[in-house]
Amino acid sequence: MVVNGQWRGSLHEILCGMWEPSGAHEGIQSVDNDSAGTGSELDSDSDIISRSLAEPELFAQIFTRHASAIGGYTRRRLGLDAVDDVLSETFLVAFRKRATFDGNAESARPWLLGIATRVMHRHRRVEERQWLASAAEPPHSVVSHEESSDARLDASSAVRDLGPRIAALSPKERDVLLLYAWGDLTYEQIADALRMPIGTVRSKLSRVRRKLAPPGSKTAVRVAWMAKEETNAVAG
Amino acid sequence: MRLLDDVREYRSDEASVEDDDLNVARQVLQLEIERSKPRPAREKRRRRIGLGVGLGVGGLGAAAVGTFAVLSIVAGTVVAPPGVSSASAAEVLERASEAALAQVDAVDAKLAPGQYLRVETTMDQITTDRSSEDRPAEAGAFRRHTVEIVYVPADRSQDWIVETKADEVTGVYGPEGEEFLRSVMAEPQYGEASVRAYPEGIRTYGDVTQPLDVYRDQYGEMPRDPDDLLRWFETPDGYAGLAILNALYQNLPPADLRAALLGALARLPEIRLVAEDGDLATIERNNGGWIQQFVVDTRTGMLVSIIDPPRHPNDIVPEGLPDNIQTFTMSVVDSAPTPTP
Numbered sequence: 001m002v003v004n005g006q007w008r009g010s011l012h013e014i015l016c017g018m019w020e021p022s023g024a025h026e027g028i029q030s031v032d033n034d035s036a037g038t039g040s041e042l043d044s045d046s047d048i049i050s051r052s053l054a055e056p057e058l059f060a061q062i063f064t065r066h067a068s069a070i071g072g073y074t075r076r077r078l079g080l081d082a083v084d085d086v087l088s089e090t091f092l093v094a095f096r097k098r099a100t101f102d103g104n105a106e107s108a109r110p111w112l113l114g115i116a117t118r119v120m121h122r123h124r125r126v127e128e129r130q131w132l133a134s135a136a137e138p139p140h141s142v143v144s145h146e147e148s149s150d151a152r153l154d155a156s157s158a159v160r161d162l163g164p165r166i167a168a169l170s171p172k173e174r175d176v177l178l179l180y181a182w183g184d185l186t187y188e189q190i191a192d193a194l195r196m197p198i199g200t201v202r203s204k205l206s207r208v209r210r211k212l213a214p215p216g217s218k219t220a221v222r223v224a225w226m227a228k229e230e231t232n233a234v235a236g
Numbered sequence: 237m238r239l240l241d242d243v244r245e246y247r248s249d250e251a252s253v254e255d256d257d258l259n260v261a262r263q264v265l266q267l268e269i270e271r272s273k274p275r276p277a278r279e280k281r282r283r284r285i286g287l288g289v290g291l292g293v294g295g296l297g298a299a300a301v302g303t304f305a306v307l308s309i310v311a312g313t314v315v316a317p318p319g320v321s322s323a324s325a326a327e328v329l330e331r332a333s334e335a336a337l338a339q340v341d342a343v344d345a346k347l348a349p350g351q352y353l354r355v356e357t358t359m360d361q362i363t364t365d366r367s368s369e370d371r372p373a374e375a376g377a378f379r380r381h382t383v384e385i386v387y388v389p390a391d392r393s394q395d396w397i398v399e400t401k402a403d404e405v406t407g408v409y410g411p412e413g414e415e416f417l418r419s420v421m422a423e424p425q426y427g428e429a430s431v432r433a434y435p436e437g438i439r440t441y442g443d444v445t446q447p448l449d450v451y452r453d454q455y456g457e458m459p460r461d462p463d464d465l466l467r468w469f470e471t472p473d474g475y476a477g478l479a480i481l482n483a484l485y486q487n488l489p490p491a492d493l494r495a496a497l498l499g500a501l502a503r504l505p506e507i508r509l510v511a512e513d514g515d516l517a518t519i520e521r522n523n524g525g526w527i528q529q530f531v532v533d534t535r536t537g538m539l540v541s542i543i544d545p546p547r548h549p550n551d552i553v554p555e556g557l558p559d560n561i562q563t564f565t566m567s568v569v570d571s572a573p574t575p576t577p
Contacts, residue, residue: 056269056272057269059269060265060266063262067258067262068255071253071257071258071261075250075252080250080257081526083257083261084257087258088260088265090261091261091264091265092268095265095268095269095272096268122478122482124482133363133367162243162246163246166243180240182251213239
């Protein structure tokens with residue numbers, strides 16, 4: 001489909017070969033062969049994206065470097081079935097908007113994770129089903145003597161119990177939490193990725209900690225204490 | 237910190253993908269890169285006509301259909317369809333679209349003051365001992381029936397009432413089904429009975445708000461021409477099918493917009509008609525092998541149900557039971573239940 005001079009084909013349309021440009025099967029290599037384009041592997045993401053404005057094929061290196069991580073993040077949030085759609089959309093958007101990439105940012109990963117997060121909002125119902133399924137998941141079976149120790153069982157139980165509490169977070173709180181815990185982004189990177197002030201990221205994460213801690217637990221008390229400390233520190 | 241370490245550990249076994257899982261996105265990006273290169277004026281691509289064209293070309297359209305008995309829903313009962321007529325999905329959705337337009341008065345204006353549009357959504361969902369791993373059931377599964385009723389006031393700026401019935405277990409399957417069910421029931425439960433009021437139909441999550449009809453704030457700007465509306469959904473990110481179905485969810489948009497949404501669906505290449513049963517048409521959306529079906533009442537232009545066929549047919553769950561069915565029933569009532577404290 002051509003819209004305002006831009007091509008807007010659906011995934012199905014592309015794969016069914018209704019439109020097939022020349023050279024369609026050359027170019028982006030698998031993760032193991034990250035030599036797409038002519039950019040050096042030593043170039044920063046920022047350099048590659050900047051040069052890709054004149055040489056679009058260089059953008060393939062950004063895919064090679066980050067697709068696996070973005071795909072893993074997507075799978076973890078929405079399941080494997082959603083990876084094709086979300087990853088495709090994320091890199092299409094990133095490619096089309098590459099001129100807006102902040103050249104001061106060394107890595108493109110926070111930017112890509114931000115785009116992926118927004119794309120995933122369209123799949124909110126899928127994610128809700130994922131969290132509800134997690135909530136319904138039975139306890140993992142104990143398979144060895146070592147694993148049957150109380151500490152191990154407690155740890156396993158603590159992780160499993162997080163599911164319903166994460167499910168109950170607001171969408172934005174969940175975005176912040178998962179970009180921090182699963183995306184390994186810093187507060188500043190999350191702020192850039194989600195286009196929100198860093199203070200908002202800090203306060204949301206602080207609130208998330210309180211919500212995730214089991215009520216009345218030592219952790220909850222500790223978290224509440226830490227939040228107070230943080231507030232005092234910010235207040236100065 | 238232990239708490240966030242626990243979050244990091246959560247689903248950590250699903251944090252990676254195989255290189256093969258990246259192939260589709262890799263191809264899509266490669267095509268876009270090729271397209272962006274300066275080139276002589278391309279031959280104008282032929283315009284897609286109807287829906288059958290795209291699905292006849294690729295192998296995706298046929299994936300997994302044969303393993304699932306197509307179902308349509310009548311008043312909550314699963315019935316076998318009589319078969320597929322010669323009509324295309326586009327024709328069927330066009331009929332439904334016209335019907336939706338004819339419903340403008342009925343849906344938008346015939347609620348007297350104090351009356352409510354009552355939208356009952358039922359969900360029958362299979363949970364198996366391997367659902368969370370997206371694998372076939374091994375030893376146990378159960379089916380849960382949930383009911384949510386939204387009461388939309390004639391004046392939509394007033395409180396919307398949402399009544400949630402207590403969940404019912406309607407089937408337990410497999411040699412370890414009972415044990416699996418007990419283990420799940422021991423977990424914190426969702427869907428306990430409640431009646432809640434939402435001012436102006438807006439839910440609040442912390443400091444974030446969201447209308448019950450999620451696209452409400454965009455109703456005004458959404459084009460009523462199906463082609464334009466499809467472009468509205470596809471810009472800037474592309475994929476439209478799931479978003480359009482989400483917008484149609486519970487039939488809450490105004491009827492002229494529902495007509496346009498159905499028209500936009502008719503223009504998607506990934507759908508096809510799989511059954512017709514009187515006024516009910518079952519349309520299938522195949523998104524790269526991930527199949528979802530929806531039933532449309534062509535007489536009223538209403539979305540009647542959304543069906544997720546079994547992703548992993550197995551010997552535990554009875555054959556023919558879909559993973560999930562949601563059905564939507566609309567009526568006009570004079571009152572709504574009182575919210576519980």
